[in-house]
Amino acid sequence: MNWGTLRLLYIHELKMLLRARRTVVMSIVVPALIMPIVLVGSKYSTDRRARALAETTYRYVVTGPEAGRVRGLIRDNVDGTLPQFLPEETSAADPARSLENGLIHFYIQTSRNPADAVPVVQIVFRGDRDVSRNGSERMSDLLRRARRNQADVLLAARGFPAGPNQVFPVEPESIASAAQVTGSDVGRFLTVILVMLMFTGGSIVAMDIIAGEKERGTLETLLTTAAGRAEIVTAKQLAITSVGIFIALIQALNFLIYIRFRLIELPAGFAIELPLVSILNLLLLFLPLAAAIAAVLLMLSAYAKTYKEAQLYFFPVYLLGLVPALAAVLPGIRSRSAIALVPIANVSVAVREILMGRPDQPMIFVTFGVMAVTGIWLMRTSARMLTREDIIAPGHFEAETLLGGPGLFRKRVLRWFALMWAVIFAVAANIPQLSTFRAQLLFNEVVVFAGASLLMIKVYRLNIREALSLRSVRPAVWLAALIAIPAGHVMSFAVFRLVNTVIPAPQQLLEQFSRDFIPKDMPAWELYFFLAVLPAICEEIGFRGVLLYGLRRKLKPVELALAVGLIFGMFHITLFRIVPTAFMGVILTAVAVMTGSIFPGILIHMGNNAFAVWAADSGLALQSLRWSDYGAAALIFALAMWIMWRTRASSSGCP
Amino acid sequence: MSYPVLVRGLTKTFYDESRGEIRAVDGIDFECGEGEIFGLLGANGAGKTTTLRMLSTILTPTSGSAAILNHDVVRDPEGVRKHLGFYSAGTALYPRLTARETIEFFARINQYPSSRVPERVRYLVDRFGISKYADVRVEKLSTGMKQKVSLARTVAHDPPIIIFDEPTVGLDVLNALEAQQTIKELRDEGKTIIFSTHIMSEAERLCDRIAIIHGGRILDCDTLAGLREKTGKHYLEDIFVQYAGRPAE
Numbered sequence A: 001m002n003w004g005t006l007r008l009l010y011i012h013e014l015k016m017l018l019r020a021r022r023t024v025v026m027s028i029v030v031p032a033l034i035m036p037i038v039l040v041g042s043k044y045s046t047d048r049r050a051r052a053l054a055e056t057t058y059r060y061v062v063t064g065p066e067a068g069r070v071r072g073l074i075r076d077n078v079d080g081t082l083p084q085f086l087p088e089e090t091s092a093a094d095p096a097r098s099l100e101n102g103l104i105h106f107y108i109q110t111s112r113n114p115a116d117a118v119p120v121v122q123i124v125f126r127g128d129r130d131v132s133r134n135g136s137e138r139m140s141d142l143l144r145r146a147r148r149n150q151a152d153v154l155l156a157a158r159g160f161p162a163g164p165n166q167v168f169p170v171e172p173e174s175i176a177s178a179a180q181v182t183g184s185d186v187g188r189f190l191t192v193i194l195v196m197l198m199f200t201g202g203s204i205v206a207m208d209i210i211a212g213e214k215e216r217g218t219l220e221t222l223l224t225t226a227a228g229r230a231e232i233v234t235a236k237q238l239a240i241t242s243v244g245i246f247i248a249l250i251q252a253l254n255f256l257i258y259i260r261f262r263l264i265e266l267p268a269g270f271a272i273e274l275p276l277v278s279i280l281n282l283l284l285l286f287l288p289l290a291a292a293i294a295a296v297l298l299m300l301s302a303y304a305k306t307y308k309e310a311q312l313y314f315f316p317v318y319l320l321g322l323v324p325a326l327a328a329v330l331p332g333i334r335s336r337s338a339i340a341l342v343p344i345a346n347v348s349v350a351v352r353e354i355l356m357g358r359p360d361q362p363m364i365f366v367t368f369g370v371m372a373v374t375g376i377w378l379m380r381t382s383a384r385m386l387t388r389e390d391i392i393a394p395g396h397f398e399a400e401t402l403l404g405g406p407g408l409f410r411k412r413v414l415r416w417f418a419l420m421w422a423v424i425f426a427v428a429a430n431i432p433q434l435s436t437f438r439a440q441l442l443f444n445e446v447v448v449f450a451g452a453s454l455l456m457i458k459v460y461r462l463n464i465r466e467a468l469s470l471r472s473v474r475p476a477v478w479l480a481a482l483i484a485i486p487a488g489h490v491m492s493f494a495v496f497r498l499v500n501t502v503i504p505a506p507q508q509l510l511e512q513f514s515r516d517f518i519p520k521d522m523p524a525w526e527l528y529f530f531l532a533v534l535p536a537i538c539e540e541i542g543f544r545g546v547l548l549y550g551l552r553r554k555l556k557p558v559e560l561a562l563a564v565g566l567i568f569g570m571f572h573i574t575l576f577r578i579v580p581t582a583f584m585g586v587i588l589t590a591v592a593v594m595t596g597s598i599f600p601g602i603l604i605h606m607g608n609n610a611f612a613v614w615a616a617d618s619g620l621a622l623q624s625l626r627w628s629d630y631g632a633a634a635l636i637f638a639l640a641m642w643i644m645w646r647t648r649a650s651s652s653g654c655p
Numbered sequence B: 001m002s003y004p005v006l007v008r009g010l011t012k013t014f015y016d017e018s019r020g021e022i023r024a025v026d027g028i029d030f031e032c033g034e035g036e037i038f039g040l041l042g043a044n045g046a047g048k049t050t051t052l053r054m055l056s057t058i059l060t061p062t063s064g065s066a067a068i069l070n071h072d073v074v075r076d077p078e079g080v081r082k083h084l085g086f087y088s089a090g091t092a093l094y095p096r097l098t099a100r101e102t103i104e105f106f107a108r109i110n111q112y113p114s115s116r117v118p119e120r121v122r123y124l125v126d127r128f129g130i131s132k133y134a135d136v137r138v139e140k141l142s143t144g145m146k147q148k149v150s151l152a153r154t155v156a157h158d159p160p161i162i163i164f165d166e167p168t169v170g171l172d173v174l175n176a177l178e179a180q181q182t183i184k185e186l187r188d189e190g191k192t193i194i195f196s197t198h199i200m201s202e203a204e205r206l207c208d209r210i211a212i213i214h215g216g217r218i219l220d221c222d223t224l225a226g227l228r229e230k231t232g233k234h235y236l237e238d239i240f241v242q243y244a245g246r247p248a249e
């Protein structure tokens, strides 16, 4: 690293940013101004409202046989102990009409229960009018208090020693200090807020800093200078981090000012205690967090070819970053768990523990380590992206757009799958006719997966044998596939359990889901058909057929298996299923790549699903397996994979 | 003897999703001597830009080697870039810097001795006649002015070797002539210059030696006189067609 160059570049970047008026305004000035404007506005309107409510004289009417008694109660209790409540009784021939017309704010209707002659008091108001609702609430408070007072008086009159409240006093007392309680509350959200600020503040800058440079053509100029890639990326990374931190600080300062000027009321019992150690710990976590977010933004910017494209990617990445930051909101998660290995989520949890005054020092270091490694890895990836050749000379030839055919298909395949995803989760989920078990499966599997795949083959004039890998395989491969079925199923369950230790899946939810969804009287053969045969064929055609074919030339085999597997997982959206399904998807893709054929995958997929149906039906509890059993399954599974690997050359050799 | 620029068996294969394998540069050899203008003459898509990008280390060669003042483009890319000025239609200026700041930035980033940077900036502002608008932001300048600033930033660090990739593309005649003039002057100051173009007259007028590049290969490389002698033709256009065959393929 050449420090002189780094310094020069860093200053250069900041200078460029400060001179881009639009960037400065959008990323610094606007956020800094919007907050106070919103706060002042909302304070002004709540103040006004409170004043208006307090100054109102509430007009009401009392009707019914107990009116006299109620009037007496109101008179005796309206002694100003209820602050700023000025009730004033009027009279009206038709109280309901008067209320409707706004002549009175509410009315009190009394009656007598015909069975036991107990008086009943009803307050009628209009919930859509602030004043009416407020008046009726105050009146009901008043009457309730009156009732209590009366009860006390009656009890005392019958020789009861004191008010009932004093007989058996219950007083909860928390041993946590006010600061710990506040810390726990603030800690839940602090990381999320910081992540939001860093992302939004850093994004405008980040997009300008590479994607913008690419678009303006200055990146090529910069890359032909003596500055190294590492210095260039580091300087950009530092610039984004600085701006992100700067914006976060400004917002924090903003916040303190509002509290100081009471634009924001702090809740009762609010107390923050931050000893020096806590501050240092927070810095230890927030600095790598800021750096990692900056690196993500930088990578996004380096990946995009234009400014517009970068903006397009921003939102999904932003959401993806927010999800782990919410970890501290979940109850009962501690940093001494697998969560420590999940970037951002680990910071979120550790920060809350620090603010609660219960820092777990070793885990803070682990978290720091994980974040630092993540940040460095992201930075190196962005540096590599700068050396990617199409960054300078982006995809020249759009000829295939005109010609169509497989070339265009490879460019469009991901769009197709995004569309399929949207159809399944947006369209299908909202059409009631498609919500039954049979209809939904038929629609998703036959229409979406198989139908869209065949449509792609037709539209792009693909060779169907190649696109779907319709090839026969050796008997040994079939054998291996058969072995792989139970072993693979057990392993994907193991993955499910592993994921469970990080994100616990509510068990009832899962069970209820399948109970409600699967019709009870369904014959076994139909169950197996809908849950095993149909998905295996249709999903394999979609994922290990066309998707794999479309991505094949772009990715190396391992990346390919991961990508197809992950996309496969995304189509099984219940949070708890994504990872295990993706795991199965990776395996199935690997099988398809190794054997060069779609058929063994269909068999494994079908077998796996059938196994699941059978296990659920016969009450086989995979939960009771021990980790050693999973190990054995992994071994058997590895054996099956090895057999396929051994035979791969002969079966995937043909073009 | 050792040449300032030495290229041996340089090859670049692109892998395009739809076109498959493209041998953009296919095993070329050439060398440039000190104080000469070496021309790469070829039609669009001949592989000129790809060659020059490999020389400036933006692209990595698929095979073969290239060295600038004995710095290898793969093993010592930063050493190469330090001694190189690279100018092309693609290398834009930072719109938000002034002309003077631009020159200063590029002098420093290319490690020109920092104590002498101010003097160098003054000299270049003077030499390229940009003193009148030296403190105006580049985004406000006209094409001709920008071109001068661009030339100045290319030589900001006084590099011994300068690459011009189709420098006159998009310029009007007067600006183009002015650029050619500058290139000649730089040669006369002793710089080694590699110059690519698809315009025959430009190559005729400027180049000391011309390499005819076509389909990623150098078909021949000689002085204009040498080429005339070999082909028996006078005009470079005819010479070029004789080597490259019918242009419409």
Ligand SMILES: Nc1ncnc2c1ncn2[C@@H]1O[C@H](COP(=O)(O)OP(=O)(O)O)[C@@H](O)[C@H]1O
Pocket (backbone or CB within 6 Å): A389, A390, A393, A394, A395, A396, B014, B015, B016, B022, B023, B024, B042, B043, B044, B045, B046, B047, B048, B049, B050, B051
């Ligand atoms: N990044 C790239 N990806 C794919 N093909 C490229 C890329 N860059 C250049 N090519 C191809 O390489 C060949 C040479 O291009 P180039 O060097 O730009 O030619 P020239 O500069 O002589 O016009 C052309 O066929 C071009 O399409």
Ligand SMILES: [Mg+2]
Pocket (backbone or CB within 6 Å): B048, B049, B050, B166
């Ligand atoms: Mg070119």
